[in-house]
Amino acid sequence: MPSLDLAAPLRDALAAADFHYDAVAELLGAEAHQALSRNETTPARRRTDGDGSPLATLVRLFLLQDAVERDQAEVALPGLVDRLASAGMLAQSVAEVAARLDCRPYATAEGEDLWVVSDLTPGLDGAPTQVTGDYVLGISQASSSLAQLTLRHDVGSALDLGTGCGVQALHLAAHADRVVATDVNARALTIARFNAALNEVEDKIEVVDGSFFEPVAGQRFDLIATNPPFVISPATGERLVYRDSGLPGDRVVEHIVRTAPTHLNDGGWCQVLANWVIDRDQPWDERLAAWLPEDCDAFVVQREVLDPASYVELWLKDSGHHPATGSGTAADYLRRYDTWLSWLEEQGVGGIGFGWINLHRSGRSDRHAELLEWPYEVEQPIASAIGGWADQVAASAVVTPGSHLRVREDVVQETQGPVGAEDPATIVLRQQRGFRQARQADTVTAALVGACDGDLSVGQILDAVAHLLERDAAALREVYLPEVEDLVREGFLV
Numbered sequence: 077m078p079s080l081d082l083a084a085p086l087r088d089a090l091a092a093a094d095f096h097y098d099a100v101a102e103l104l105g106a107e108a109h110q111a112l113s114r115n116e117t118t119p120a121r122r123r124t125d126g127d128g129s130p131l132a133t134l135v136r137l138f139l140l141q142d143a144v145e146r147d148q149a150e151v152a153l154p155g156l157v158d159r160l161a162s163a164g165m166l167a168q169s170v171a172e173v174a175a176r177l178d179c180r181p182y183a184t185a186e187g188e189d190l191w192v193v194s195d196l197t198p199g200l201d202g203a204p205t206q207v208t209g210d211y212v213l214g215i216s217q218a219s220s221s222l223a224q225l226t227l228r229h230d231v232g233s234a235l236d237l238g239t240g241c242g243v244q245a246l247h248l249a250a251h252a253d254r255v256v257a258t259d260v261n262a263r264a265l266t267i268a269r270f271n272a273a274l275n276e277v278e279d280k281i282e283v284v285d286g287s288f289f290e291p292v293a294g295q296r297f298d299l300i301a302t303n304p305p306f307v308i309s310p311a312t313g314e315r316l317v318y319r320d321s322g323l324p325g326d327r328v329v330e331h332i333v334r335t336a337p338t339h340l341n342d343g344g345w346c347q348v349l350a351n352w353v354i355d356r357d358q359p360w361d362e363r364l365a366a367w368l369p370e371d372c373d374a375f376v377v378q379r380e381v382l383d384p385a386s387y388v389e390l391w392l393k394d395s396g397h398h399p400a401t402g403s404g405t406a407a408d409y410l411r412r413y414d415t416w417l418s419w420l421e422e423q424g425v426g427g428i429g430f431g432w433i434n435l436h437r438s439g440r441s442d443r444h445a446e447l448l449e450w451p452y453e454v455e456q457p458i459a460s461a462i463g464g465w466a467d468q469v470a471a472s473a474v475v476t477p478g479s480h481l482r483v484r485e486d487v488v489q490e491t492q493g494p495v496g497a498e499d500p501a502t503i504v505l506r507q508q509r510g511f512r513q514a515r516q517a518d519t520v521t522a523a524l525v526g527a528c529d530g531d532l533s534v535g536q537i538l539d540a541v542a543h544l545l546e547r548d549a550a551a552l553r554e555v556y557l558p559e560v561e562d563l564v565r566e567g568f569l570v
Contacts, residue, residue, distance in 0.1 A: 077266045078163040078177070078193065083273035086160070089153050090179070090191055093130035097183035100139070103131055112139060115200050138179045141200055149173040165193075177267075178214050182243070185457045186228065188250055190275050193267055194241040198396065207395055212241050212264045219243050222303045222349040224457035225432055231298035235339065237288065237332070238304050242268030242281070248301065249277040257283045258291045288328075289335055296339055300346040304328050307391055308351055308428055310419040325423060326352045330367050333433055337369045340437040346372075347462070348433040354381065356426035361447035364433075372435040374445040375465050379431040381451075384420040387428045388413055436466050444469045454511050461510030464567060472565035477535030477553060481528045481560070481569040486510075489522065505568055513566060520545070520556060521563075528569055534560055 078086075101109045108119035117140045124132040124140075130152035136142040137149065146168065149157050157173055160166040165177045178197055182190045194214030198207055213219075222244060234248040239257035241264060248255045249272070259265050265283050272281040284291040288304075308326055329350040336346035354360045360378060368374040382390065389398075397404045397412055404412075446465075455461065475481075486508035491500035503522045506514040517525065520541055527537045538556055542549040563569045 077263065078160065078165045078270050080270060080273045080278070082156070082159060082163055082165075083270060083278075085156055086153070086179075087191070087274050087276070089156060090134070090181075093134055093152055095131060095134045095181055095191070096189045097181040099131060100135060100181055103127075103135065115197065115202075117141075117201055134179075137173065138175050141175055141196060143172040143174040146171055146173050180215065182215055184247060184250070185224065186250065190243075190246050191271075192241055192243055192246070193271055193274065195263075204396065210261050210263045212261065212267050214241055215243060218303050218349060222301060222347070223247050225349065225434075225459055225462065226301045226347050227299065227345055227459050227463050228457075229463070233297045233341075234299040234301070235292060235295075235297045237300060237302035239268050239283065240264050240303075242271040242283070244301050244303070245281050245283075246271060246275055246277065248299070249275075249280045252280070252299065255281045256292055256295070256297070257281055258286055258288075259283075260285065260287050288331065289339055292339060296341045296344070298341050298344045300336055300339065300344070302332060302347070303349045304332060308353060308387070308420075308425070309391070309416060326350070329433070333367045333435065334369065336435055337372050337437060340372070340435070342437055342439055344437050346433075346435040348435075350431070350433060352429045352431075353423070353425050354427040354429050356424050360427075360429050361449075365445060365447060368445050369435065370443060371437065373438045373440060373443055373466065373469060374436070374447075375432075375434040375462065376445075376447040377432045377434075378429045378447075378449045379451060381427045381429050383427055384417055384425055388416045388420070392416075432462075434462055434465075438466065438470070440470070440473075442473065450511060452512065455509050458510070461567075464510060468565050468567050468570075471570070472561045475534070475557070475561045475564055477538070477557065478533050479560075480530050480533055481564065482530040483525055483528050484567055484570050487525075487568050489517075489526070507567065510567065515563070515566065515568060520547075520552065521559060524556065524560070525563065525568065 104112065104120050104123050108123045111119040120135065120140055121142070124136055128148055133144050133148045133152040137144050146157070153160065157166060157168060161168045167174045167176050175196065178194045180192055182192050184190065192215055195212045197214060226247065228251050231252045233254045234252035236245040236248055236255060236257040239245050239259050242257055245255050245257040245268065257268055259268065265285055269278070269283045272278040272283065305328065329348065329352055332348055340346060352360070352364060355363060364376055392398050392409065392412060397409055399406045399409055484507070488506055488508060490504045490506055491502065493499065493501035503517045504514050505517050505525060506512070523541045524537055534557070535553065538553050539549045542552040560569065
């Protein structure tokens with residue numbers, strides 16, 4: 077494993093070669109870059125064939141996992157080949173050098189360039205996947221999703237629970253004064269410390285050994301971000317630390333949700349990317365609502381649902397146990413499949429949900445919890461919409477007839493109806509940003525929203541609409557003021 081004294085010279089070499097995300101994307105071109113994101117290397121190899129530049133050499137070495145000529149490696153990593161080989165990051169022969177760890181450029185949504193070291197990406201070009209129990213996962217779809225979910229306001233302290241290679245801690249270091257990163261995988265802890273030094277934030281990130289909240293007992297944070305080992309399995313047999321918690325079912329997620337509030341400062345957030353069980357005999361939101369703490373607002377979003385068979389297939393392929401993707405036999409695969417599926421059936425699992433759990437210690441006396449099933453496309457990063465949800469909940473609680481509201485700038489009105497009809501049959505208000513929610517409106521709601529430009533109060537607008545429609549003003553207020561609260565809470569009015 078690379079030692080910390082290699083971080084500075086490696087950083088200098090990577091920077092000198094312009095081994096950054098945008099430069100790699102430009103070198104490869106859109107087609108090859110997209111193919112590489114699908115673990116296909118051939119287009120990128122064709123683009124870099126014959127290119128002896130240090131950038132092309134590093135792409136072939138780390139991203140394509142190709143052996144490169146030793147003299148080219150020496151140019152790209154001057155004075156480092158022998159040292160990196162001794163540290164276990166490279167393997168070398170007389171003529172060639174190959175990567176034993178992955179090192180790749182990473183660009184955050186905030187425009188920061190980073191480098192992330194991890195174990196080699198498995199399954200390139202359909203090669204057999206071999207993942208050991210202490211495998212350290214690099215940048216993945218799940219880590220990117222959590223990064224897009226996590227709020228990016230400035231905070232004093234942040235916790236990356238289950239840090240892995242440390243990518244979330246690197247994100248947090250950009251807007252937190254102090255970051256604690258925890259894990260139980262010794263290899264992950266070493267790599268996370270190296271990544272902190274490689275990106276010059278080792279003075280901000282404290283990497284500590286321990287399970288879940290044990291290493292931070294008694295400590296509180298302004299922000300907790302976690303992509304825990306949430307795979308729902310029987311917790312038997314071999315364990316892949318990066319995805320298996322050792323606890324059966326979704327108990328690891330339940331434990332985090334129930335425990336996190338005791339580690340949050342006032343105003344603090346805990347944001348969890350997770351799987352959860354959907355019982356055959358109980359709605360998913362009813363089951364998760366029982367986990368939610370009484371001292372935090374909660375916003376839970378179910379983004380996807382998989383049936384048990386699809387779920388087992390997904391994770392057996394991930395670990396290389398499918399004969400087509402790994403080294404296992406068909407008999408071994410079928411045995412594992414049957415064992416896992418039988419266990420899910422015995423537990424009464426009807427499906428597995430995937431999504432986001434956001435807890436906010438808002439200090440409100442009237443806790444608000446919302447559980448939303450939303451499998452539709454959203455704006456990314458979604459973090460600002462999560463923060464906006466908290467503001468909307470707070471604002472909706474103080475709406476009165478005297479409130480002055482305006483339509484959020486991205487809201488549009490859509491109408492449908494027969495050609496030539498005097499009035500539309502359907503009116504829909506639709507957001508263009510954030511969750512891009514839509515809400516059907518009647519004539520009164522549409523007129524109300526259309527008049528909300530901040531000048532007149534809600535009460536004045538409703539009275540005017542009542543007059544135009546020849547309705548009783550007091551009755552109209554009684555019916556539509558609660559809807560105004562909903563429109564504020566959902567972000568249509570601000």
